[in-house]
Amino acid sequence: MPVKITPLENKPLGAKVTLPEGCTDPSTLNEEDFQTLYNALLTHLVLVIPGMENLTPKSQWKLTTMFDSSCDQTGKSYGHGKEFRHAQSVLRKDGTAIPDQPQVQVLGQGTFPPGHYGLDEITLTHPTHFTFHKDPLPEEKCFNKNTGAKDASNDDLELTRYYRWHIDSALYKLSPPVCTTLLGIHVPPHNRLQKIVYEDNGDELNLTQGATCFVSGANAFDLLSDEDKELALHSTVVYAPHPYIFISPAGATADGLTMVSEGKEMALDKLPEWEEKYVKKLPLVWTNPVTKKQHLQVHGCCIYQLILPDGSVLELEEARKKAHKLMRPAIDPQHVYAHSWDKGDLCIFFNRGVWHSVTGQFDEGEKRLMHQCNIASGNDPVTILSPEE
Numbered sequence: 001m002p003v004k005i006t007p008l009e010n011k012p013l014g015a016k017v018t019l020p021e022g023c024t025d026p027s028t029l030n031e032e033d034f035q036t037l038y039n040a041l042l043t044h045l046v047l048v049i050p051g052m053e054n055l056t057p058k059s060q061w062k063l064t065t066m067f068d069s070s071c072d073q074t075g076k077s078y079g080h081g082k083e084f085r086h087a088q089s090v091l092r093k094d095g096t097a098i099p100d101q102p103q104v105q106v107l108g109q110g111t112f113p114p115g116h117y118g119l120d121e122i123t124l125t126h127p128t129h130f131t132f133h134k135d136p137l138p139e140e141k142c143f144n145k146n147t148g149a150k151d152a153s154n155d156d157l158e159l160t161r162y163y164r165w166h167i168d169s170a171l172y173k174l175s176p177p178v179c180t181t182l183l184g185i186h187v188p189p190h191n192r193l194q195k196i197v198y199e200d201n202g203d204e205l206n207l208t209q210g211a212t213c214f215v216s217g218a219n220a221f222d223l224l225s226d227e228d229k230e231l232a233l234h235s236t237v238v239y240a241p242h243p244y245i246f247i248s249p250a251g252a253t254a255d256g257l258t259m260v261s262e263g264k265e266m267a268l269d270k271l272p273e274w275e276e277k278y279v280k281k282l283p284l285v286w287t288n289p290v291t292k293k294q295h296l297q298v299h300g301c302c303i304y305q306l307i308l309p310d311g312s313v314l315e316l317e318e319a320r321k322k323a324h325k326l327m328r329p330a331i332d333p334q335h336v337y338a339h340s341w342d343k344g345d346l347c348i349f350f351n352r353g354v355w356h357s358v359t360g361q362f363d364e365g366e367k368r369l370m371h372q373c374n375i376a377s378g379n380d381p382v383t384i385l386s387p388e389e
Contacts, residue, residue, distance in 0.1 A: 003033040005040040008048075011337045013216045013354070015044035025055065026346070027063040038067060041179060042290035046214050046337060046349045053185055053344035057101035057117055060181050060373050063348075064103075068178035070378030095372070096122055103373055108186065109210075110367035126210070126368060128361045129161040134251025134260040137161065142194075142361055157206065160194040162213060162256035163358040165331065167299050168351050168374045171239040173278040176381060177374035180351045182212065186369035187341040194360055198333075199254045207338040210360040210368055214337045217295030217353050220330035221285060224296070228326060232296055233383060234309035235284040237323075240265075241274035243302035255331065256357055258300035258324050261317035281307075284326075286352050286381035295353045296330070297381065298323050330355075352381050 004018040017040070019026060020033060026049060029037060041047050065071055095107035099118040106119065109126035116122070130136045141159045169176035192209040207213070224232060240246040249264040259265075268274075284306070286297040306319040314322055329335075338359070339347060349356060351374060362368065 003029065003036050005036065005044070005047075007044060008337070012219070012335050013044060013214060014046040014048065014337050014339075015040055017047050017049045019049065024051075025059050026052075027059045027066065034066060039290055041067065041348055041350050042288055042353065045216055045218075045354045046339070046347060048339070049346040049348070050342060051344045052183060052346035055183060055346060055371075057098045057104040057371060057373075060183060060346075060371055061101055061103050061375075064177075064179060064181045064373045065375055067348075068375065068377050071178070071375040072378075095124060098371075103375060105372045106369065107372050108367065108369040109362045110365070110369075112367070112369060116369075124369065126360070126362050127163050127358050129163050129252075129256070130361070132163060132252050133161065133254060133256070134262075135254065143363060154195065154204070154206070157193050157195040158361075160196055160207075160360050161254065162196065162331070164252060164256045164301055165215075165327070165355045165357045166301060167297060167355060169299065170376065171243045171280050171299060171302050172241055172274070173280075174376035175379055176282075176377060177351050178377055180349055180372065180374040182347045182349070183371040184341040184343060184345045184347075185371060186367055187343050187345075188362070188366060188368060190340055196359065200328075203333050205333040205336060205338065207359060208340040210358075210362070211338040211340055212347065213357045213359055214339065214349060214354045215330045215335050215356075217286070217297045217330075217355065218288065218291070218293040219335055220296040220327060220355075221294045223329040223335075224326060229294075231309060232284045232326060233294065233385065236307040237282050237284050237298050237303055237319075238305035238307060239280040239282070239299070239302050240304035241268065241279050242271045243299075243304070245271055246304075247301060252301060253324065255328070256301075257327050257331070258303065258320045261320055265316070280380075282380060283383040285383045287384040288350075288353055292384070294383070296326060297352060297355075298327065300324060300327055327355075 001020050006016045008014040095105040098104045108124040111123045114120050137159050168180045188209045190208050196205045246266050250259045285294045300323040303319050303323050306314040
């Protein structure tokens, strides 16, 4: 039986993968089955393979590299590079690396004993809006011990937020990875519901604790007006040098789409040494090589400038405002796939076609452990215009 792809029911994107009988490691798929998997990823944007809790870090790394022949196949490169652990980076607490497979990061919450794939005792911290947003929600609304969610009214659910809508990428020197693989090894039960309340219009989205949220960049593009589509197709995003250090003193907007402009960013001359030639200037729209759809792909938190079609430049604050305006419609609740984790779920997502965000928060003593892998590509994404464009 060949690999089977089943679109997720009543979800705006995503599909479930059933591996061929007897196959327990997707990195060993034959060429034909892997091509089916590749085409499915770029079509459905998020794939879920259940029952993968025993997938080794080596197999996860190998599978991740299979989606991009241009990426480093030697096993030395992680998509964020060494800067991932810089003391001033907003990513510095986001996990630790597997010693024998450093491209695979261990993410989660809580303290775990020695022995996990060669690691000593590790303490993981789940990223939350409390540490990243300018104005976080009151903690009493986020920790009401609502473990009996099935018996609770919607008004009683704990509040959470989208932590940061983003694309996995260093956005300096290295090219954005084609895909990310994310494996749930120790996950919270589904009985604890939380909700996101959209502070600009009151919309709500219910989700399980620690759900990972995805939206389609293609849908984000389709939601634009004709005028904004034309602008997006011919605009270029300039990212800040060492962007995760640059934004570290600032706070994010309540929806996690971008940063609040208060002049708190680190001065360029205070950043680690950088070179202009390594500053990433990427198209605002990336063309899907399989479906040929146009995807609005921008990391709104790390944007520095936006070069418009006429050559004019929007500086930091205005660039953020424009990015937010273009991105906001795509995160309406009906467009969001909030993945509720089961133990052993392997999520593969097309990092050049979706944005994703962490959600939720954990009480003291609660645990979560994930393996994540992405590898910097050898090529930047491009916009391919049709003749009429």
